[in-house]
Amino acid sequence: MGNGEREKTSSGSSGYGRDWADKFMKRKRFLPFIVLLLVAAIVAAGAWAWLRRPVAVQVVETKQDVPIQVFGLGTVEAQILSRIGFETAGTLVELRADHGDSVQVGALLARLDSREQEARVAQARAAVKQAEAAIEEAMANVERADALLKEKTLTNVRQQELLGRGPVSQQTADEAQAAADVAKADLVQARSAVTVARANLEQTKAALAFEAARLAKFSLSAPFDALVVERHHELGSALNVNEAVFTLVDPATIWVRAYIDEARAGAIEIGQQAEVIRRSAPERRIPATVVRVDIESDRVNEEYRVYARCGGCPLAFHLGEQAEVRITVARLPSARLIKLNALANVRGQQATAWTVEDGRLQKRQVMLGHRTLDGRVEIVSGVPEGAEIVNGPIAGLKVGRKATIVGGESGT
Numbered sequence: 332m333g334n335g336e337r338e339k340t341s342s343g344s345s346g347y348g349r350d351w352a353d354k355f356m357k358r359k360r361f362l363p364f365i366v367l368l369l370v371a372a373i374v375a376a377g378a379w380a381w382l383r384r385p386v387a388v389q390v391v392e393t394k395q396d397v398p399i400q401v402f403g404l405g406t407v408e409a410q411i412l413s414r415i416g417f418e419t420a421g422t423l424v425e426l427r428a429d430h431g432d433s434v435q436v437g438a439l440l441a442r443l444d445s446r447e448q449e450a451r452v453a454q455a456r457a458a459v460k461q462a463e464a465a466i467e468e469a470m471a472n473v474e475r476a477d478a479l480l481k482e483k484t485l486t487n488v489r490q491q492e493l494l495g496r497g498p499v500s501q502q503t504a505d506e507a508q509a510a511a512d513v514a515k516a517d518l519v520q521a522r523s524a525v526t527v528a529r530a531n532l533e534q535t536k537a538a539l540a541f542e543a544a545r546l547a548k549f550s551l552s553a554p555f556d557a558l559v560v561e562r563h564h565e566l567g568s569a570l571n572v573n574e575a576v577f578t579l580v581d582p583a584t585i586w587v588r589a590y591i592d593e594a595r596a597g598a599i600e601i602g603q604q605a606e607v608i609r610r611s612a613p614e615r616r617i618p619a620t621v622v623r624v625d626i627e628s629d630r631v632n633e634e635y636r637v638y639a640r641c642g643g644c645p646l647a648f649h650l651g652e653q654a655e656v657r658i659t660v661a662r663l664p665s666a667r668l669i670k671l672n673a674l675a676n677v678r679g680q681q682a683t684a685w686t687v688e689d690g691r692l693q694k695r696q697v698m699l700g701h702r703t704l705d706g707r708v709e710i711v712s713g714v715p716e717g718a719e720i721v722n723g724p725i726a727g728l729k730v731g732r733k734a735t736i737v738g739g740e741s742g743t
Contacts, residue, residue, distance in 0.1 A: 604618070
């Protein structure tokens with residue numbers, strides 16, 4: 332082979348190598364795009380397969396005998412609470428009750444120094460006796476005047492008879508008549524004195540009653556069967572009029588005053604059953620009854636004031652202690668209750684719920700009813716017969732997607 336042929340052959344081989352290298356480099360540039368397309372295809376296939384598989388959901392179960400309650404927060408109070416003191420000023424010289432004592436109605440609790448007033452009562456009592464003696468004296472004067480009148484009347488009758496016969500002068504007869512008239516006037520006066528004496532007796536009795544009433548104000552008695560909550564003063568204290576000495580409560584009137592949102596309080600009625608849970612005993616639920624609902628609502632907080640009293644409340648109460656009140660306003664014989672976070676587009680008593688119908692997910696407009704304290708709400712209508720209501724988070728659900736029911740309610 333000559334030099335020309337070797338050069339030609341070498342030149343041809345070199346050109347073929349360059350063509351192959353150029354094609355390889357072009358394909359290498361498109362390789363990342365090809366890999367991305369393959370990955371995207373795999374992801375899309377996986378997503379399609381995931382979307383095609385049934386989603387597992389939990390559904391609402393029908394509950395029986397469901398209590399519907401409203402919640403209120405309040406304090407332990409007493410309907411009958413009195414801060415009692417003396418109706419007169421004085422110095423405290425006797426105390427017969429203290430904090431925590433149970434006292435009966437009429438029991439003496441305390442007494443003021445009453446020596447001066449006792450002297451006034453004694454003086455008034457002496458005046459009554461004096462008035463009674465004056466009546467006896469006046470009555471005796473009436474008897475004497477009556478006897479004298481009878482005597483003067485008989486004398487006058489005889490003198491007038493003798494005047495017609497002549498033995499008695501006109502002057503003597505006139506004197507006898509005058510004496511009879513005077514005796515008659517004296518009797519009238521004696522009887523009037525009796526009336527005055529009796530009036531004086533009534534006056535002195537009234538004065539005695541007045542002083543006795545004032546004396547009674549120096550003693551302080553229990554106005555009702557009570558428990559002493561606090562004693563405000565000790566022996567020797569100088570007290571003003573109506574200054575509180577004791578705070579008393581009637582244990583039978585202990586109740587809880589609860590504040591309940593107006594939006595939930597509309598169904599509350601007197602006589603409904605309730606539960607009281609005191610902060611000091613959170614594990615103990617005390618049965619109670621609604622006994623009063625204030626006519627006037629709290630304008631600032633927009634709350635009802637509701638009072639619940641328990642029939643067997645423990646005596647160891649503490650006024651002002653915080654307490655919860657749960658009032659049962661209705662009982663549902665059966666109900667399907669759904670969690671609020673399983674609903675969408677909640678507007679008043681309407682909302683959107685997810686259902687499982689023939690194995691696929693659907694959306695339904697439903698009507699809502701009562702709400703429970705644990706955040707569930709009653710589905711009243713809007714669910715087709717045979718459909719199940721999805722209960723739980725609703726993110727990612729699609730209409731028409733297959734669904735598998737995996738059990739009952741969650742978190743209820």
